[in-house]
Amino acid sequence: MLRDPVYFDAVPLALVSLVLLLLTACGGGHYPQSVFHAEADFSRELDGLFRNIFAWAVGVFVVVEALLLVAIARFRARPGGPEPKPVHGHTALEIGWTLAPALILVFIAVPTMRTIFDTAGHAPEGALRVEVIGHQWWWEYRYPTLDISTANELHIPAGMPIQVEMTSADVIHSFWIPRLAGKRDLIQGRTNRIAFRTDSTGEYWGQCAEFCGASHANMRLRVIAQSDSVFQRWVDRQRAAPVTPAKGSVEETGQQIFRRSACIGCHTITGIANAKVGPDLSHVGGRGTIAGALFPNTTESLHRWISNAPSLKPGALMPPQSLQGADLDAVVAYLQSLK
Amino acid sequence: MAHDTHAATHHHTSMGLDSRKMAFWAFIGSECLLFGSLISTYLVYKGRSLVGPYPHEILNIPFTSFSTFDLLMSSLAMVLALAAVQRGDMKQGKLWLLVTALLGLVFLGGQFWEFSHFVHEGLGLTTNLFGSTFYVLTGTHGAHVTIGVIWLLTLWVQALRGKLGPANAMTVEITGLYWHFVDVVWIVIFTVVYLIQ
Amino acid sequence: MKSWLTTTDHKRIGLLYFWTAFAFFLIGGLEALIIRAQLVRPEGIGVSAETFNQLFTMHGTTMVFLALMPLSAAFFNFIIPLQIGARDVAFPRLNAFSYWVFLLGGLFLNASFVAGPLFGAGQLSVAPDAGWFGYANLTSRQFSPGPNVDFWLLGLQILGIASLAAGFNFVVTILNMRAPGMRMLRLPPFTWMTLITQFLVITAFPVITVALVLLMFDRFFGTHFFLPSGGGDPILWQHLFWMFGHPEVYILILPAMGIVSEVLPTFSRKPLFGYTVVVYSGVVIAFLGWSVWAHHMFASGLGPIADSVFAGTTMLIAIPTGVKIFNWIGTLWGGQIRFTTALLFAVGFIAMFIIGGLSGVTHASAPTDLQQTDTYYVVAHIHYVLFGGTILGLFAGMYYWWPKMTGRLLSERLGKVHFWLTLIGMNLAFFPMHLSGLLGMPRRIYTYSPDLGVAGFNLVSTIGAFLVGIATLVFFWNLLRTRWQPVNAPANPWNGATLEWAIPSPPPVYNFTVIPTVANRLPLWQTERHGPMAPLPERPPAPIHVPGGSWWPMITAVGLPIMAIGALSHFLPVVLAGAVVAIVGIYGWAFEPFEM
Known part of the structure; x- marks a missing residue:
C-alpha cells in the first residue's frame, strides 16, 4: 500500500528541476x-x-x-x-x-x-x-x-x-x-x-x-x-621557410641544441629536421596551443611538455627529455620564434 | 555427452520430439551462425590479399573433390550404421560406425596433406588474408570432423563392449545428425572456397 | 557444501546464479562509482587514464555479461520450470555446467585486476582497457601489447560457452517440458520472453565467438583479420561485434519485459492486456533486432544508402516496443492496483524505459546520431534502457519472486526506500548526461576541460550515482534481513495467477506433488470463463525420483579457465592440461548413470 502521498510529488519535482537544468543549458x-x-x-x-x-x-x-x-x-x-x-x-x-x-x-x-x-x-x-x-x-x-x-x-x-x-x-x-x-x-x-x-x-x-x-x-x-x-x-606564413634565428641570439643556440637533440628523430622543421612521427614544428610558434590543443602555447607549458610529456598526457609517445636549465630555455625560445 | 540419459527418450515431451535431439537441432542452428560468420569473413576478404599465393595458384580441385566424395561416402556409412543399430543388427552397426570414422580419418589425412603442401608452397597462416581466412575456416571445419571421429570411435568401442544397442539408437541418431551437418558444411565450403574462385 | 557443488537442482542453481551475479553487480557498481568520482569535477580527482580506461571497460563488460544476463538467468533457472509445470530443466547437468562456466569466466576476467605481477607488468592491475566493445585495431598487439585484451577476449569466450549451453537448455525446456495442457499461447509472458531471449542467445553468441577467435588469431598468431597493415579491415570487427551486440541488447531487455508482464497483471488483478500482441511484438522485436546492427556505426562512413536502411529498420523497432508499453498501461487501466515494491519497480520500468526508447529514436536518425554517438548522450540513453529498463525490471522480479525462491518475505518498507532512492538517484545520475553529451562531452574520457561548461551536470550525475549506490546497499540489507529476521512467505503471497504460486514457498525439491494439467492461461485465478485450478495434493501420491548431484559439470567447466590461463601465458602444456580436464569431464559426464 502506498501510504505517503509525498512519494508522488517527488517525480514531478524531479522532472521540473531537470527541465530547468535543460533550459540553463540551451540559454x-x-x-x-x-x-x-x-x-x-x-x-x-x-x-x-x-x-x-x-x-x-x-x-x-x-x-x-x-x-x-x-x-x-x-x-x-x-x-x-x-x-x-x-x-x-x-x-x-x-x-x-x-x-x-x-x-x-x-x-x-x-x-x-x-x-x-x-x-x-x-x-x-x-x-x-x-x-x-x-x-x-x-x-x-x-x-x-x-x-x-x-x-x-x-x-x-x-x-x-x-x-x-x-x-x-x-x-x-x-x-x-x-x-x-x-x-x-x-x-x-x-x-x-x-x-x-x-x-x-x-x-x-x-x-x-x-x-x-x-x-x-x-x-x-x-x-x-x-x-x-x-x-x-x-x-x-605557413608556406614560407621557418624563421632563421639571428646570429648569436638565444634562439640560434636553441636551434643548435635542437639539431643535436632527440627532437629531430620525430619532428620536421623545414631545413633542420625531416621526421614524420610527431607534428610538423616549422611554424609551431604561431599556434595558440600545444600537445593536441591541450595546453596554451606558453613558455611555461613548453618547458613542462618537453621535460616530461607522458606525465602531462598519459601514453604520449614523446619521451621525457634530459634538456635542462639554459639549454631548455634556448630550445623553447627557438620554438616560440617559429611563427 | 553420448549416453547419459536414455531414460530421457521415454519421457513425455510436449513436442513429441526427444529433448536431446531438439537440443541438437538448436545446437546445429547455432553452428550455422558460426560457420556463416566464418564464411562471410572469407567472402569479404576474397581478392583482398596484398601478396600471394592466391587461391587459383594453389587450390587443387581434383584432390579436394576426392576428399569431398570421401566425406559424402562417410555420410552414407553413417546412415547404414544408424539403420543397423535401430534394427538391432550390432554386427553391421559396429562395422559401419567404424567405416564412418575411418572415412572421416581419411578426410582429415587429406586435410593434413593439403595444409602441409600449402605451407610448403609458401602459404602460411599469416602470409596473407587468403591464408588466414582459409586456414581458420577449413581448420574450424577440420576440428569439427575430428570431434566427430572421436565421438564415432567412442560409440564403436561402446558397441565392442556390448554397451550399445537399439535402446541407444537415439544416441547414434544424434551422432549422425552432427556428422551429416558437418558434411553439409563441407559442401558449402567446397563450393565457396574451391569451386567459385 | 558438497550438495551445492554437485547440485543439478534448477532452484539451487538459480540461487547460485543470483548470488554470484549480485556480487558481480556490486563490483560493477563499485567500478561505476569510481568512474563517477573521477568525473565529479573537471580534471578529475587523480584516477589515472590507464585505471579509468580499465574501469569503464570492466564496468560495461561486468554489467552486461556478469550481472544483467546472469541475474536474468537466475530467474530463468528458478522460475521457468515452475511456470511451465516441470520438475526440472531438460538437462540438469548442462544447467550446472552453465553456472560453473559463468562463475569461472567471471572470476577469470576479474582476476586481471590483480594479475599484473604475474606478467611483470609493473602494476597490480592488467584489467581489459579497450572498451567493452573492443574496437579493432586498438585491440591489436601493436596498440595493446599487455595481457589486458587477452583477459577480455578469453574471458568472453568462456562466458559465451555458458550462455550458449544455457540457451540450448532453456529452448528445449520451454518447448518440451511443458505440463499437459500448457499450450504455447498459454505460457506465462515471462516464459515467452525467455524463449525469445534464448533464441537470440543461440544465434548471436556464435557471431561474437567468431569475432573473438579472429581477434585471438590476430593477437596470438600474427594474422591480420582486423589490421589494415595486412589488408584487413577494422570495420569488419564492428560489423561482427554489433551483429552480436544489438541482439544482445534485446537479450538484456526482453527478460525484464517478461517480468513486468507478470508483475503488472498480478498487482492490478487483471489479465495482461493484449497477451498475444505482447508475445508477438516480442517475436517481432527479436527479428528486427537482427537487422539494425549498423546503427552503432553511423559515424564510421557506411555511405548514405546503408545509413538510410539501418535508420529505417531501427525506427521500425520503436513500433513493437511502443505496442508493449501501451499494453502494459492497458493492463493497469481499470485495475485495482496494489502499490507493492514489485509493482513500483515495474511502473518505474515503464516510465524510464519510455525515456530511453525516445532518446533511442533521436539516434535512430543517422544524421542526428552524428552529434550524439560516442557522447554522454548515448551513455544516458543506454542507462535509461539498461538501468531504467533492465535493472528496474529485474528488481521488480526480485521483490516479486524472492518469497517463492527463499520462502521469506522482503520488507516492503525497506523496498519502498530502495525504490524511491533508486528512481531519484538514477534520474539525477543519467538525465544530466543527455545535456553534458549534447554540450560536447565525449564518453570514455577520464578528464575534461573546465571550459566545456559541463562541470555542474557531472557533479549532479555523480551525486545521483552515489544515491543509487546507497539504494543498492538498502536492497542488500533487505536481502540479508530475510535470513536474520525471517518472515515466512505463504505459497501465493501476491495472489498470482501462474503455476509457480500453486506450490509452497520455497518449493519442495520435486516442485509439484503431481504435474498439474493446465486448462487456461491464468490457472490460479477465477475469471469469467473458469474457476481456479484445484489445489495440488500436499504430499506426493507416489514417490518422486529426484536425480542426485554430479561432479562432472564442474570438472568439465574447470578445464576451460585452465586452457585460458595457458593461452594467456603462451604456455601450450597448460592449454593441453585444461583440454584434458575438460575431456575427462565430458567422458565422466557421458558415462555417468544419471536418471531423471
Missing part, C-alpha cells in the same frame, strides 16, 4: 562544444532535424507518461473496491497504437533520409580540400592544394566550403567539431569525408570522439575560421 553560458550553438551548414541541418525529432519525442513522452500516471493514480486499489473486469485486450486499440507510432515515425524518417543524403560529405566545386590524419593523440592537417602541413589547429576561410578527407595513421579516431559538423571516424586504410561551410569567423572547439587509447581524453582540436584576407596571410 546563456559559454559552451564551446555545444551542438545547440551551430555555426555551419552541416551542424545547423543536424540541429534542425534534432529539434524536429525532439519535439515529437517530447509530445510522445508527455502523452504516454501522462497515461501511465493517470492509470496508477486513478486505479489504485481501494478497500472494498469492485473486482476489476478481466479484460483480455481490444483489437481496435491494438491497431490504433500500432499505427500511431508508425505514422509519427514517417514524419521522422522522411526528413532523416533527406538529411542523410544532404550531409553525405561531398562539398560543392571550389571547396578547399583538407586532409585530416589521426594519430595517437594528435591531429595532422594537410592542405594538398596549398602544400601546407600543420597540426591540431585547423585554419579555414569563413564562407568557403571545406572538403575534409580523413584517415588514420594508427587506431580509429573520430573527428568532431560539434558547432560545425557531425562526427566522422578516421580509420586506417579508409578515407571518410565530411563537408561543411561556416560564415562566422571564430575559434571552434572539438575533440576526438572514438575511444583511442590512454590519452583519448587529451586529443583535442581547434578550428579557426578566418576572413579571407587573414586566412591568406596565415597560408603565406
Whole structure:
C-alpha cells in the first residue's frame, strides 16, 4: 500500500528541476562544444532535424507518461473496491497504437533520409580540400592544394566550403567539431569525408570522439575560421621557410641544441629536421596551443611538455627529455620564434 | 555427452520430439551462425590479399573433390550404421560406425596433406588474408570432423563392449545428425572456397 | 557444501546464479562509482587514464555479461520450470555446467585486476582497457601489447560457452517440458520472453565467438583479420561485434519485459492486456533486432544508402516496443492496483524505459546520431534502457519472486526506500548526461576541460550515482534481513495467477506433488470463463525420483579457465592440461548413470 502521498510529488519535482537544468543549458553560458550553438551548414541541418525529432519525442513522452500516471493514480486499489473486469485486450486499440507510432515515425524518417543524403560529405566545386590524419593523440592537417602541413589547429576561410578527407595513421579516431559538423571516424586504410561551410569567423572547439587509447581524453582540436584576407596571410606564413634565428641570439643556440637533440628523430622543421612521427614544428610558434590543443602555447607549458610529456598526457609517445636549465630555455625560445 | 540419459527418450515431451535431439537441432542452428560468420569473413576478404599465393595458384580441385566424395561416402556409412543399430543388427552397426570414422580419418589425412603442401608452397597462416581466412575456416571445419571421429570411435568401442544397442539408437541418431551437418558444411565450403574462385 | 557443488537442482542453481551475479553487480557498481568520482569535477580527482580506461571497460563488460544476463538467468533457472509445470530443466547437468562456466569466466576476467605481477607488468592491475566493445585495431598487439585484451577476449569466450549451453537448455525446456495442457499461447509472458531471449542467445553468441577467435588469431598468431597493415579491415570487427551486440541488447531487455508482464497483471488483478500482441511484438522485436546492427556505426562512413536502411529498420523497432508499453498501461487501466515494491519497480520500468526508447529514436536518425554517438548522450540513453529498463525490471522480479525462491518475505518498507532512492538517484545520475553529451562531452574520457561548461551536470550525475549506490546497499540489507529476521512467505503471497504460486514457498525439491494439467492461461485465478485450478495434493501420491548431484559439470567447466590461463601465458602444456580436464569431464559426464 502506498501510504505517503509525498512519494508522488517527488517525480514531478524531479522532472521540473531537470527541465530547468535543460533550459540553463540551451540559454546563456559559454559552451564551446555545444551542438545547440551551430555555426555551419552541416551542424545547423543536424540541429534542425534534432529539434524536429525532439519535439515529437517530447509530445510522445508527455502523452504516454501522462497515461501511465493517470492509470496508477486513478486505479489504485481501494478497500472494498469492485473486482476489476478481466479484460483480455481490444483489437481496435491494438491497431490504433500500432499505427500511431508508425505514422509519427514517417514524419521522422522522411526528413532523416533527406538529411542523410544532404550531409553525405561531398562539398560543392571550389571547396578547399583538407586532409585530416589521426594519430595517437594528435591531429595532422594537410592542405594538398596549398602544400601546407600543420597540426591540431585547423585554419579555414569563413564562407568557403571545406572538403575534409580523413584517415588514420594508427587506431580509429573520430573527428568532431560539434558547432560545425557531425562526427566522422578516421580509420586506417579508409578515407571518410565530411563537408561543411561556416560564415562566422571564430575559434571552434572539438575533440576526438572514438575511444583511442590512454590519452583519448587529451586529443583535442581547434578550428579557426578566418576572413579571407587573414586566412591568406596565415597560408603565406605557413608556406614560407621557418624563421632563421639571428646570429648569436638565444634562439640560434636553441636551434643548435635542437639539431643535436632527440627532437629531430620525430619532428620536421623545414631545413633542420625531416621526421614524420610527431607534428610538423616549422611554424609551431604561431599556434595558440600545444600537445593536441591541450595546453596554451606558453613558455611555461613548453618547458613542462618537453621535460616530461607522458606525465602531462598519459601514453604520449614523446619521451621525457634530459634538456635542462639554459639549454631548455634556448630550445623553447627557438620554438616560440617559429611563427 | 553420448549416453547419459536414455531414460530421457521415454519421457513425455510436449513436442513429441526427444529433448536431446531438439537440443541438437538448436545446437546445429547455432553452428550455422558460426560457420556463416566464418564464411562471410572469407567472402569479404576474397581478392583482398596484398601478396600471394592466391587461391587459383594453389587450390587443387581434383584432390579436394576426392576428399569431398570421401566425406559424402562417410555420410552414407553413417546412415547404414544408424539403420543397423535401430534394427538391432550390432554386427553391421559396429562395422559401419567404424567405416564412418575411418572415412572421416581419411578426410582429415587429406586435410593434413593439403595444409602441409600449402605451407610448403609458401602459404602460411599469416602470409596473407587468403591464408588466414582459409586456414581458420577449413581448420574450424577440420576440428569439427575430428570431434566427430572421436565421438564415432567412442560409440564403436561402446558397441565392442556390448554397451550399445537399439535402446541407444537415439544416441547414434544424434551422432549422425552432427556428422551429416558437418558434411553439409563441407559442401558449402567446397563450393565457396574451391569451386567459385 | 558438497550438495551445492554437485547440485543439478534448477532452484539451487538459480540461487547460485543470483548470488554470484549480485556480487558481480556490486563490483560493477563499485567500478561505476569510481568512474563517477573521477568525473565529479573537471580534471578529475587523480584516477589515472590507464585505471579509468580499465574501469569503464570492466564496468560495461561486468554489467552486461556478469550481472544483467546472469541475474536474468537466475530467474530463468528458478522460475521457468515452475511456470511451465516441470520438475526440472531438460538437462540438469548442462544447467550446472552453465553456472560453473559463468562463475569461472567471471572470476577469470576479474582476476586481471590483480594479475599484473604475474606478467611483470609493473602494476597490480592488467584489467581489459579497450572498451567493452573492443574496437579493432586498438585491440591489436601493436596498440595493446599487455595481457589486458587477452583477459577480455578469453574471458568472453568462456562466458559465451555458458550462455550458449544455457540457451540450448532453456529452448528445449520451454518447448518440451511443458505440463499437459500448457499450450504455447498459454505460457506465462515471462516464459515467452525467455524463449525469445534464448533464441537470440543461440544465434548471436556464435557471431561474437567468431569475432573473438579472429581477434585471438590476430593477437596470438600474427594474422591480420582486423589490421589494415595486412589488408584487413577494422570495420569488419564492428560489423561482427554489433551483429552480436544489438541482439544482445534485446537479450538484456526482453527478460525484464517478461517480468513486468507478470508483475503488472498480478498487482492490478487483471489479465495482461493484449497477451498475444505482447508475445508477438516480442517475436517481432527479436527479428528486427537482427537487422539494425549498423546503427552503432553511423559515424564510421557506411555511405548514405546503408545509413538510410539501418535508420529505417531501427525506427521500425520503436513500433513493437511502443505496442508493449501501451499494453502494459492497458493492463493497469481499470485495475485495482496494489502499490507493492514489485509493482513500483515495474511502473518505474515503464516510465524510464519510455525515456530511453525516445532518446533511442533521436539516434535512430543517422544524421542526428552524428552529434550524439560516442557522447554522454548515448551513455544516458543506454542507462535509461539498461538501468531504467533492465535493472528496474529485474528488481521488480526480485521483490516479486524472492518469497517463492527463499520462502521469506522482503520488507516492503525497506523496498519502498530502495525504490524511491533508486528512481531519484538514477534520474539525477543519467538525465544530466543527455545535456553534458549534447554540450560536447565525449564518453570514455577520464578528464575534461573546465571550459566545456559541463562541470555542474557531472557533479549532479555523480551525486545521483552515489544515491543509487546507497539504494543498492538498502536492497542488500533487505536481502540479508530475510535470513536474520525471517518472515515466512505463504505459497501465493501476491495472489498470482501462474503455476509457480500453486506450490509452497520455497518449493519442495520435486516442485509439484503431481504435474498439474493446465486448462487456461491464468490457472490460479477465477475469471469469467473458469474457476481456479484445484489445489495440488500436499504430499506426493507416489514417490518422486529426484536425480542426485554430479561432479562432472564442474570438472568439465574447470578445464576451460585452465586452457585460458595457458593461452594467456603462451604456455601450450597448460592449454593441453585444461583440454584434458575438460575431456575427462565430458567422458565422466557421458558415462555417468544419471536418471531423471
